[in-house]
Amino acid sequence: MTSLTGYELEAARAGDSRALARVLSVERSRVLRYAERHCSVHDVEDAVQETLLIVSRRIRQLRILEAFNGWLFRIVKRECDRMKRFWRSHVHDYAPERALEQPVVIPVDALRCDLEQALESLPAHYRQVIVLRDVEELTIAEICETLDLSREAAKARLHRARVLMREYLNP
Known part of the structure; x- marks a missing residue:
C-alpha cells in the first residue's frame, strides 16, 4: 500500500497539480473503503467521486496537514449522509392514491x-459472510474459523451485509 508524505500533501495544498493528482490517486482506495461502510450500495461511487472533487477544490483551505485524514473522512461521511437524505426525500415520496386491492404476488424466479442481484451488489467480504451463514447455514463459530475472523468481526460483517441486502431489495 502506497502512503503519502507530508511533502506531497504540502505541495498539493500549495497548488502543485501533480502532487494533487497523486494525493487523489493514493487516497481513492481509502475513501472507497470508508464509503462502502457508510453509504448505500448504489451511492458508493458517487460519494467517492464527490469527495475527491471536494478535496481537489478545497485542499488549499486545509490549515493543518495533520488534520488531513479526519477532514477527508468527514467529507466522505457528509456526502454519504447527503445522498441518503436525497433518496429519502426525492425517491421514496411516492404514495398511491388508493391502496392496492389485491396483494402483489412475486414469481419465485x-x-x-x-436475491442474486442483491448478493452481487455486495462487496466481496460481505457477500462471503452472508453466503456462509444464510446459504450454507454455518454457525458464527464456523464462519470465524473459515474466514479467520473474531466473533465480533464476523457478526458485524453479517449484520452489515444484511443491512445492505435490505437496502438493495427494499429501497
Missing part, C-alpha cells in the same frame, strides 16, 4: 433473480 423473479425473487431468485432479485
